[in-house]
Every structure is written in structure tokens, then in C-alpha cells.
Amino acid sequence: MKQEPDDDQHWLDLMAGRAAPEADARTRKEAAWFRAALLSYRLGAPPGAPTAPDERAARLLTRARDAGVIATAANEPQGKFKPARRWWLAAGIAACALLLVRVPSLWTEDESHTLRAGAAMQRIVSPTPMQHRDQMLQALTGAGFDAHPYERLGRPGIDIDLPVPLPPIQADALRKLGLLPPKGPALQIEFILPPESARQ
């Protein structure tokens, strides 16, 4: 059954639901039936279900990292902090300073704010941990850090992914926020109540 090239084009147009007035009757009939059947008996997805979205997204990101499309925290290039982001960093630090001025109560109670330095975890004692965490988070993200909030055993905290080695501009930014720049690729900050409040 040899078809002319035009006839195949007519067949395609009819299959796609477009008019093909020059198509011959046989082609019209063939396409009309085939199209109607394909539309009526649409093929569904196979049995089963896709992977849960979170798991799927995690696998996608791992794959993208393996392919070098996105960098891991440990090998994030230093050049990541581009000129445009320096502006944000400066603005973030300024915003943080402003925030601290506007909320003096957090920083006037010097005795209750003890910073304990650790390699990857730093704790800040605060009478209002949640509020303090949110303010710090805002300051960090405003300064261009990749910071995420978390809560563990009722203690609010912040996870920060950092490049290694840490660029001086980011190290300075952390110091200005009262944090010690860590050596590793991540920093956790936890906000805890003073011992006397925790006992009550």
C-alpha cells in the first residue's frame, strides 16, 4: 500500500484534528477512526505510584550535584559571592545593625547572652529564643547566607551552609553578627533559654 507524501501529510493533519480538505476519502476515514479511538481509549499511567515528592526531589538534587550542575556546600566556589551579592551582604549587615538598634532589649542583657563557640555548633542563650532565632535568620539571609531554620527538642536553631574555605567577606559578616566563623562547610546555631528560665 504505497502512499503519496502529501497523503501522509493529510493523514497527520487529520490525526491532529486539523482540516485537510484535499485528503481522499480513504485517508479521511482511516484517520477519523484512528483519532477517535486514540482519544476515547487514552492510555493511562501504569499501576503503582511515583516516588514521594520529597524523596524524589532529594534524588534529583543528588543527581544534579553528581553531574556538577549544582555545587555541594563543600566545593562551592569562592567566586560565588559576586559583586551583586556583595551589595546584598552589605545591605544585610546594615539591616542587621538597624535591627539590633531597634531591639535593644536583646543586646542590653549582656549577661544572659553567652556565646559558646564550637567547631560546628554555636549556642546563644536568650530569654526569647524563638524571637531571637527569627531575627538572626532574617539578618543572615539578608546578608546573603544560605540559612534555614529548624527546631530540635524544642530548641529553635539555624543551619547555615558555608563554602570552604570561607571567603573573608563572609567571615567578617558572621563576626559582625556575633558568630565565630567555623572551619567546616556548615554552622548550626541554637538558641537556648537561660538555665534559671529553663528550670521554671
Added chain:
Amino acid sequence: MPLSAQSFTQACREGGRQIETWLRVIDREHGARFYREAATSLRCWQAAEDVVQEAMVKVWQRCATFHGPGDPVAWIHQVVRNTLLDALRQRTSQAPHELPLHDEEGQLTAQAQEAVLELSRATVATPERTLGEHQVEAVFRRCFEQFAAAHPEHATVLRWVVEEGLDNAAIEALLERSPGATREFISQCRKKARPFFASWYELVGPA
């Protein structure tokens, strides 16, 4: 973050976290339909995930070739479909055919035709026995399954043509072929489909 051409080109230029955010958002907002579409053609959810994720990585490896101000999601969808067709093509070439199904002109070999007819006789009811609509549907589905098993790429493109009204330009872009090669592909779709649907055409009587 809006999935706009602007945010896409910016992520492509700057990389890092912006790409990660794009990956997360596109997977959350459009992943379900991409995975479902791939699974429908591949008949396997796991293989579908593999194909879609391979496509997502490809998107960012070649993101500089995206020319705005078009819709980047539509462009990504096309990359997903390209990758899916590649997978279907590869699957066909890896299938352990002991005998060639087609002769040099692309027609079913006599042996293959006989095998299809034999399978039809064994599994498909004859026209005399099939009266109800559900039987016609069952025959069509079986014919399509056999067609899709033998020519998955052609079956998938044909389905998209019917369901979405693709024109030659859209098929060219999907296949990444020249206009001439695309016309040949369309012709092959028709030619390759015909023997598989012979028993169904016999039943409904159009050809």
C-alpha cells in the same frame, strides 16, 4: 520564586543555589505531570523518574541555549520529551529481536506479519464474536500495546499528535530532526501502525 524566563536565565548565568531552587520548584509544581507522562510511555514509574531527572540535569547543562522571552517551563517540557523519546529509541534498539521485524522498505516481514496475525487470532476476538463497545476497546488497546511495544517512539509521538494536535514544526522540535526527516518519520508512523491495527480496522471497518 516565579518560573519566569527572567529567573531562568538568571539562574543559568549565576548557577549554584538559584539552579537548586529552580529544580526544587519545577519538580514540585510540574514534576507530577512530567513523571506521569513518561510513565505512561515507558509503562514503569521508576524508569520514568530516571528519564525525567536525566532531562532536568540536561536542562541546566544546556540552559544557555534557551532563548527567552519564551516560557522556560514549555522549553523544559520539550527537553523532557526529547529525553523520553531517546529512551524509547534506545529501548527499541536494545530489545532482543531475534529476527528483524521489518524489511528494507519498512514493511513488516512476512514472518513478522504471520506472527502478528497468529497473536491476533490467539488473543483478539474475531469480528464475528466482538459485538460490544468494550470488546472493540479491548481490541484497540491490545493492538496499541503491541504497536507501542514494537515501535515505542512512533506510538508515543502519534499519541501526542492526536492528544495535543502537534504540527510538523512541533514534531521537528521534539525529534530534533530536519523537516525532511520529520516527514519521513510521520510516514513511518502510519506505515508501522497499520499492520498492528489490522484486526481492529477489520472490526470497525473504516479502511
